Amino acid sequence: MLYSFTNDYSEGCHPNILQRLTETNFTQQAGYGNDQFTLEAVAAIKTLCQKPEVEVHLVAGGTLANLIILGAFLKSYESVIAAETGHINNHEAGAIEATGHKIETVPTPDGKLTPATIQPLLNKFPEFHTVKPRIVYISNSTEIGTIYTKQELTDLSTFCKQNNLLLFMDGARLAMALSAPTNDVSLADVASLTDIFYLGATKCGGLIGEAIIITDPSLQKDFKYYIKQRGALMAKGRLFGMQFAELLRHNLMFELAAHANQMAQKIATQLQELGFTFLTPAQSNQIFPILPDTLIAELSKNYGFFVWKKMPENKSAVRLITSWATPEEKVDQFLQEVKVLSEKQN
Amino acid sequence: MLYSFTNDYSEGCHPNILQRLTETNFTQQAGYGNDQFTLEAVAAIKTLCQKPEVEVHLVAGGTLANLIILGAFLKSYESVIAAETGHINNHEAGAIEATGHKIETVPTPDGKLTPATIQPLLNKFPEFHTVKPRIVYISNSTEIGTIYTKQELTDLSTFCKQNNLLLFMDGARLAMALSAPTNDVSLADVASLTDIFYLGATKCGGLIGEAIIITDPSLQKDFKYYIKQRGALMAKGRLFGMQFAELLRHNLMFELAAHANQMAQKIATQLQELGFTFLTPAQSNQIFPILPDTLIAELSKNYGFFVWKKMPENKSAVRLITSWATPEEKVDQFLQEVKVLSEKQN
Amino acid sequence: MLYSFTNDYSEGCHPNILQRLTETNFTQQAGYGNDQFTLEAVAAIKTLCQKPEVEVHLVAGGTLANLIILGAFLKSYESVIAAETGHINNHEAGAIEATGHKIETVPTPDGKLTPATIQPLLNKFPEFHTVKPRIVYISNSTEIGTIYTKQELTDLSTFCKQNNLLLFMDGARLAMALSAPTNDVSLADVASLTDIFYLGATKCGGLIGEAIIITDPSLQKDFKYYIKQRGALMAKGRLFGMQFAELLRHNLMFELAAHANQMAQKIATQLQELGFTFLTPAQSNQIFPILPDTLIAELSKNYGFFVWKKMPENKSAVRLITSWATPEEKVDQFLQEVKVLSEKQN
Amino acid sequence: MLYSFTNDYSEGCHPNILQRLTETNFTQQAGYGNDQFTLEAVAAIKTLCQKPEVEVHLVAGGTLANLIILGAFLKSYESVIAAETGHINNHEAGAIEATGHKIETVPTPDGKLTPATIQPLLNKFPEFHTVKPRIVYISNSTEIGTIYTKQELTDLSTFCKQNNLLLFMDGARLAMALSAPTNDVSLADVASLTDIFYLGATKCGGLIGEAIIITDPSLQKDFKYYIKQRGALMAKGRLFGMQFAELLRHNLMFELAAHANQMAQKIATQLQELGFTFLTPAQSNQIFPILPDTLIAELSKNYGFFVWKKMPENKSAVRLITSWATPEEKVDQFLQEVKVLSEKQN
Structure with missing residues (x-):
C-alpha cells in the first residue's frame, strides 16, 4: 500500500x-x-x-x-x-x-x-x-x-x-x-x-x-x-x-491540525474540480466524497480508506482522513491516480 | 529530596x-x-x-x-x-x-x-x-x-x-x-x-x-x-x-524486576542486621520495616517513602519500594544515613 | 366523572x-x-x-x-x-x-x-x-x-x-x-x-x-x-x-380479557359507524379513535381518557381503554353521549 | 407440623x-x-x-x-x-x-x-x-x-x-x-x-x-x-x-407488633427459667436461644424454626420468630414440649 x-x-x-x-x-x-x-x-x-x-x-x-x-x-x-x-x-x-x-x-x-x-x-x-x-x-x-x-x-x-x-x-x-x-x-x-x-x-x-x-x-x-x-x-x-x-x-497542536485540514481540503477541492460530489460538507480533515464503485475498487489497490455508504448508480461515499503526519506528496500521488483512473474509466 | x-x-x-x-x-x-x-x-x-x-x-x-x-x-x-x-x-x-x-x-x-x-x-x-x-x-x-x-x-x-x-x-x-x-x-x-x-x-x-x-x-x-x-x-x-x-x-522485564528486588533486598538485609523487624516478610521490591518514629522523621527529610501503619512503642511500619530504575548508590546512601542516624539515636 | x-x-x-x-x-x-x-x-x-x-x-x-x-x-x-x-x-x-x-x-x-x-x-x-x-x-x-x-x-x-x-x-x-x-x-x-x-x-x-x-x-x-x-x-x-x-x-382470566375486548370493540364499531377513523387498527382493549378537539373537550367533562396525539384539522387521537370490570352500561352511556354531541356539533 | x-x-x-x-x-x-x-x-x-x-x-x-x-x-x-x-x-x-x-x-x-x-x-x-x-x-x-x-x-x-x-x-x-x-x-x-x-x-x-x-x-x-x-x-x-x-x-400495626413481641418474650422468659442462654439479647419478636442439638432434633418434628449457628458442646443457637398472628396456645404448646423434652433428656 x-x-x-x-x-x-x-x-x-x-x-x-x-x-x-x-x-x-x-x-x-x-x-x-x-x-x-x-x-x-x-x-x-x-x-x-x-x-x-x-x-x-x-x-x-x-x-x-x-x-x-x-x-x-x-x-x-x-x-x-x-x-x-x-x-x-x-x-x-x-x-x-x-x-x-x-x-x-x-x-x-x-x-x-x-x-x-x-x-x-x-x-x-x-x-x-x-x-x-x-x-x-x-x-x-x-x-x-x-x-x-x-x-x-x-x-x-x-x-x-x-x-x-x-x-x-x-x-x-x-x-x-x-x-x-x-x-x-x-x-x-x-x-x-x-x-x-x-x-x-x-x-x-x-x-x-x-x-x-x-x-x-x-x-x-x-x-x-x-x-x-x-x-x-x-x-x-x-x-x-x-x-x-x-x-x-x-500552538503546535493547532498548526498540526491545520496541516491535516489542508491536506483534506486539497483532496476535496480537486475532487470537486473533477466533478465529484460529497455526502457531507468537506469542512475539516474527514471528507466523504461519492465515487464510482469501479474507481473505488481501483484506488483500493494502493490506498487505504473506508467505504462509508452505498449510494445509487453504483457509487459509494468513501471516508478519507488526513492527519498531522500526512505528507503532501502522498496526497498529490493519490489525486494524480484519481485523475488518471477517472479519465480512463470515462 | x-x-x-x-x-x-x-x-x-x-x-x-x-x-x-x-x-x-x-x-x-x-x-x-x-x-x-x-x-x-x-x-x-x-x-x-x-x-x-x-x-x-x-x-x-x-x-x-x-x-x-x-x-x-x-x-x-x-x-x-x-x-x-x-x-x-x-x-x-x-x-x-x-x-x-x-x-x-x-x-x-x-x-x-x-x-x-x-x-x-x-x-x-x-x-x-x-x-x-x-x-x-x-x-x-x-x-x-x-x-x-x-x-x-x-x-x-x-x-x-x-x-x-x-x-x-x-x-x-x-x-x-x-x-x-x-x-x-x-x-x-x-x-x-x-x-x-x-x-x-x-x-x-x-x-x-x-x-x-x-x-x-x-x-x-x-x-x-x-x-x-x-x-x-x-x-x-x-x-x-x-x-x-x-x-x-x-527477558529484559525480568532482569529489570530482579534489579528492583535486589535493591529492596539489600535494604532489608542491612536493616535486619541493624536489628529492625518487618511487618511482613521482605520478599520482593516492596518492604515494610518497622522503624522508630524519631528515625522516620529524620529520614523523611531526605527520602520519600510512605508511613504505612502506626505500631506500639513509638514505632511505625514504613513502606519502601525500589524499582528497575533505582540506582544502587541511592540505596547505599540511604542505608548509610539509617546507620548513622540510628547510632546517633541509640 | x-x-x-x-x-x-x-x-x-x-x-x-x-x-x-x-x-x-x-x-x-x-x-x-x-x-x-x-x-x-x-x-x-x-x-x-x-x-x-x-x-x-x-x-x-x-x-x-x-x-x-x-x-x-x-x-x-x-x-x-x-x-x-x-x-x-x-x-x-x-x-x-x-x-x-x-x-x-x-x-x-x-x-x-x-x-x-x-x-x-x-x-x-x-x-x-x-x-x-x-x-x-x-x-x-x-x-x-x-x-x-x-x-x-x-x-x-x-x-x-x-x-x-x-x-x-x-x-x-x-x-x-x-x-x-x-x-x-x-x-x-x-x-x-x-x-x-x-x-x-x-x-x-x-x-x-x-x-x-x-x-x-x-x-x-x-x-x-x-x-x-x-x-x-x-x-x-x-x-x-x-x-x-x-x-x-x-379460564377466568381469558374470559375477563374477552369482556374487556368486547367493550372496546363495541365502542370501535359504533365510532366507525359514526364515521370516525382510527390511528391504529382497533384489535384489542386499547383503541385510538381520531375525534374533533371540540368533541374531545365535551366528552372530557364526564369521561376520563388520554389525549394521545394531535392530528391535522383540529382533531386528536385519543386512547380509550376498557377492562374486565368495565360495565356495558357505561360503554352505552358513553356512546350515546358521543352520538348526541357529534350530531349537535355537525 | x-x-x-x-x-x-x-x-x-x-x-x-x-x-x-x-x-x-x-x-x-x-x-x-x-x-x-x-x-x-x-x-x-x-x-x-x-x-x-x-x-x-x-x-x-x-x-x-x-x-x-x-x-x-x-x-x-x-x-x-x-x-x-x-x-x-x-x-x-x-x-x-x-x-x-x-x-x-x-x-x-x-x-x-x-x-x-x-x-x-x-x-x-x-x-x-x-x-x-x-x-x-x-x-x-x-x-x-x-x-x-x-x-x-x-x-x-x-x-x-x-x-x-x-x-x-x-x-x-x-x-x-x-x-x-x-x-x-x-x-x-x-x-x-x-x-x-x-x-x-x-x-x-x-x-x-x-x-x-x-x-x-x-x-x-x-x-x-x-x-x-x-x-x-x-x-x-x-x-x-x-x-x-x-x-x-x-394504631393497629403497633398493637399487632406488641403481640408478636409478647409471644417471643413469653418463650424467652420460660427458656431462661429452664436455664437456657441466648446468642443475643431477646428484645423483640426474633429470639436466639441456645439449645442442645438433641433437643433441637426432637422439637423439629413438630415445630418449624431455623438453626442459626453451631455452638460448642453439641449445642446450637436457633432462631424463633413470632408474629402478629401467632396464637398464644401454640406458644404454650411449644413451651410445654420444650419442658417435657428437656426434663426427659436430663
Whole structure:
C-alpha cells in the first residue's frame, strides 16, 4: 500500500514529545497526575481557555472520557441527548448505557444538534415514567467531518441554560475543528459556551490522551474519584502531561491540525474540480466524497480508506482522513491516480 | 529530596522503548491493537506462557484490567473473593462494585489467600438470598510485598477447579514476584494454574500497559467488546504493543524486576542486621520495616517513602519500594544515613 | 366523572381472589414463592403452555419483569431490539439502561416488529465498536393496541433462531391479545415460539403480578438470584400465587380479557359507524379513535381518557381503554353521549 | 407440623385489610400511588412522624426499598456503612452492589452500629483511591433481634451530621422495635433522627408493602423517578395504600407488633427459667436461644424454626420468630414440649 487515509491515528506522535520523554526519562515524578508535566499542561490549557477556574484532567481516550463524564454528571434517571451519528451512540459498544444511562437520539443531516431538534425530546409525558434529559452531547468536529459555527454554539448554549441542560462537547478532533478554514470559534469560546468539553491529543499529534476540561466550577468537586473508579487514573501521569505540554507549546497542536485540514481540503477541492460530489460538507480533515464503485475498487489497490455508504448508480461515499503526519506528496500521488483512473474509466 | 522510595512508577521507562518508538514513529500502523508491535508482544507472551492458545489483550492500567475482567466474567449475582488487603477492595474507589459486583473479603496476615480461608465463604444460606462466589482474586506479588509459592498456587488452582471457581491473578507486579529470590514459579506455571491473569509493564520498565492473558479458551469469546465498552481500546495500540515487545525481548522485564528486588533486598538485609523487624516478610521490591518514629522523621527529610501503619512503642511500619530504575548508590546512601542516624539515636 | 377509560387498572381485582385470600388467610405458608398457591399457579401455567419444562416465576409488575429478564439474559455489550413505541423504550424511566444495556429501536406504523425491520440492526461495523443485538423484545398486545398473528410470531421466531437472537414477549396484556376477536394464537403457541415471555395479571383481573415464563430450559438456571437481586422476591409469595391460581381456574382470566375486548370493540364499531377513523387498527382493549378537539373537550367533562396525539384539522387521537370490570352500561352511556354531541356539533 | 416459628410472614394479613379491599373493590382509582387509600396512608404516616414535610412512598418489599434508596442517594464513588449482619450485606444477593455501590462493613456483637465503630472507616488514604462513605445503614430491630435506644440513635444522628453522613434506617421490623418492652423510641423520634427510613407492613400485619419516609426535604426531589426506574411503581397502588391505611388506623400495626413481641418474650422468659442462654439479647419478636442439638432434633418434628449457628458442646443457637398472628396456645404448646423434652433428656 502506498498510503492509508483510513484514519488519523496511523502514525506515532510529534517528535517533540518523544524527545522530551527521552530527556526527562529518569527524573523522578509524583504519580497519578501530580507530575510537573501535567502541571505544565494544565497551565497551558487554562491560558488557552482564558478561564483560570476551569479544572483539567487528562485521561487515555475518548470513550473513557465520555463514559466518565456522563457517568459522573447524570443521575440514574437522567438521559443524554445526542445526534444519531454521535460517537457515544454508535461506536462505543454501549459504554454509556453500561454506566446506566439512556442516550436519546436525534436524526440530523450533518451530525449537528440544534435547539429545534432537541426541543421535542424535552416534552415528556407522563412524568416519572420517562427519562429526564440533562446533558446535550455534541462533537466538534462531528463524526462526519462538519464543524459548528460560533453562532450555532451560542444558540445551543443559550438553549441549554434556559432548559436546565448541561452542554458537553466531545473534542476528540477539536483541534481540527478550531483550525478548519471556515471556523470562527476559539478554545476560549468553547470554554465559555460549554459546561464540559475535552480536547483530544490522540488524533492530533499525540500518542495518547484527552484533556477533560470542566468549565463549570459547580461540577468540579470530587471528579477525580470518578476517574479512579473507571480505571482511568494512570500511575505515570507524566506520559499524558507530556503530550499536552509539548503540543500546546507555541500552538503546535493547532498548526498540526491545520496541516491535516489542508491536506483534506486539497483532496476535496480537486475532487470537486473533477466533478465529484460529497455526502457531507468537506469542512475539516474527514471528507466523504461519492465515487464510482469501479474507481473505488481501483484506488483500493494502493490506498487505504473506508467505504462509508452505498449510494445509487453504483457509487459509494468513501471516508478519507488526513492527519498531522500526512505528507503532501502522498496526497498529490493519490489525486494524480484519481485523475488518471477517472479519465480512463470515462 | 535525595531519592524517593515511595513507589515504583516515579521514573519513565526503559530507554529501549523510547528508542524504538522514535525509530518507528512514522510507520503507518493499524489501530486498536492490530499493529505489528502488538502482534510481536502477543507472540512473545505466548512463548513465555508455553501455551499458544492463550489470548492476550493490552490495556492501560491495573484498575482498568481488574474492572474489565471481573465485569466480563461475573454474572450480576456472582461475587469475587479477595484478601482484605486486595487492591480491588481498598484502592480502586469502588471500581468493581461500580460494575455491579460484590467483593467478599478474607482477613489474612500476609495478603495471600488459601483454600482454608476461602472455604467458609462457599457455605451460603439460604440459596438465592446471597451472592454466589465465582472468582478468586489474588495478587502476586501481593499489595504487602509477599509472593506465592508454586505449591500454594497449585493448591488454590485445584481448590478452584473443585469448586467451580475461576482463579484470577492480578500481576501488576508479577515480574517482581517471578524474579524474587525465593520464587519457584514461572510464567508458564501461572498460565497453567490460573484462568486469567495479567502481566504489568507500568511498574516494571514500561510507561504504561498491562497485558491481560486469558488462559482458558472458553472465556475468550467476545472479550474485546468488554475492553471497548470500558473505554480501554486505544486507537494507538502501538504504544502498548511497544512496551511489551521491547520489555519481553531477551527477558529484559525480568532482569529489570530482579534489579528492583535486589535493591529492596539489600535494604532489608542491612536493616535486619541493624536489628529492625518487618511487618511482613521482605520478599520482593516492596518492604515494610518497622522503624522508630524519631528515625522516620529524620529520614523523611531526605527520602520519600510512605508511613504505612502506626505500631506500639513509638514505632511505625514504613513502606519502601525500589524499582528497575533505582540506582544502587541511592540505596547505599540511604542505608548509610539509617546507620548513622540510628547510632546517633541509640 | 361518570366513568374513566384512562386505563385498565382503575378497579381492584376479580372477587374470587379476594374471597380465597380471605378463606386461606391464617394458613401458614412457606415464604418466597414456595407456598401452595404459587405451586398451584405454576401447575396451571404449565398446563396452558402444554410444555412441562417451562419455568415460572411470579413478580410484581411489568417494568420489574422487563428489567430482571433483560438484565439476566444480556451480557453487558449485548443489546435488545424494540419497536420505538415499546414500553421499555418510552415508559420505564430508563430501567433497562440502568441495568447497563442499550435498547436499539425500530420505527413502526403499528408497534410490531418484523424480520425485515430488525435485519438492518444486525449489520454492525466495525466489530467490537458497536453493541451486539441479542434479544428481540415484542409486546402482545402492543402499546398501541395491535396484536400479532401466529404467522407473524412464527416468522419472528424463525428469524431469531437463524440469527442467534432470543425472542422475548412482554405480555402485560397477553390475555387481551389471546382473547381478541381476530386472534389465532394460543398460549401454547407463545410458549413454543418465544424463549421468554410473561403473562400479566395486573391488567386482567388481578391486583398485582406478572408470571415470567422461561420456555428455553438453557436459560432457567439460577434465575431466582436475579429476582432476589432486583428486590422482586416477595416474602408473602402467596399473594402472587393466589392471583394466578384463581385467574387461571376455568379460564377466568381469558374470559375477563374477552369482556374487556368486547367493550372496546363495541365502542370501535359504533365510532366507525359514526364515521370516525382510527390511528391504529382497533384489535384489542386499547383503541385510538381520531375525534374533533371540540368533541374531545365535551366528552372530557364526564369521561376520563388520554389525549394521545394531535392530528391535522383540529382533531386528536385519543386512547380509550376498557377492562374486565368495565360495565356495558357505561360503554352505552358513553356512546350515546358521543352520538348526541357529534350530531349537535355537525 | 404443629406450628412454624420460622419467620413472621407465614400468614396472610390482618382481616381489616381484606375487608376493605373487598368493600372498595369496584371503586375506580387513579393508578401509580395517586389513589385515595395511598393519600390516607400518607396522611396517617405524617401524623405519626409529627413532621408534615416528610415525603412518603410505598413500595413492595425491603430489598427493593434498600436498593432504591441507596441507588438514589449515593454517588457512584460513595459507600454505605453497615453492620456485618446487615440485611443489605448478607441477604440481598448483591442488590446494592448491583446498583454500583460498595458496602463497607463493621463487625458487631449485637448487630448495632455506634460512632466508635464507624469512625475508623472515615479515615481513608489516599484520597480518590478509596470509596467515600456517605450513608450509615442501620436496622431497627436488627437482623438478630436487638433494638436501638433513643440515646444510641441520638448519638448516631449527631455523629452523622458532624461527618456529613446520612442516617438511613431499615424498618422492615420497625413496628416490633417501637413496640418492644424496653423500647424508648417513638416514630416521631425516628423521623427526627434519621434522614430516610422505612416502615414495614409485610412483617407486621400486611400482605405487602414498605413505606419509605424521606425526612430530609433536600433529598425528596424526583425520588419517584428512582422508584419507577427500579420497577417499583405499581399500577394498582391502592393495594399498598390499603395496607397502611388500615394498619395505621387506631394504631393497629403497633398493637399487632406488641403481640408478636409478647409471644417471643413469653418463650424467652420460660427458656431462661429452664436455664437456657441466648446468642443475643431477646428484645423483640426474633429470639436466639441456645439449645442442645438433641433437643433441637426432637422439637423439629413438630415445630418449624431455623438453626442459626453451631455452638460448642453439641449445642446450637436457633432462631424463633413470632408474629402478629401467632396464637398464644401454640406458644404454650411449644413451651410445654420444650419442658417435657428437656426434663426427659436430663
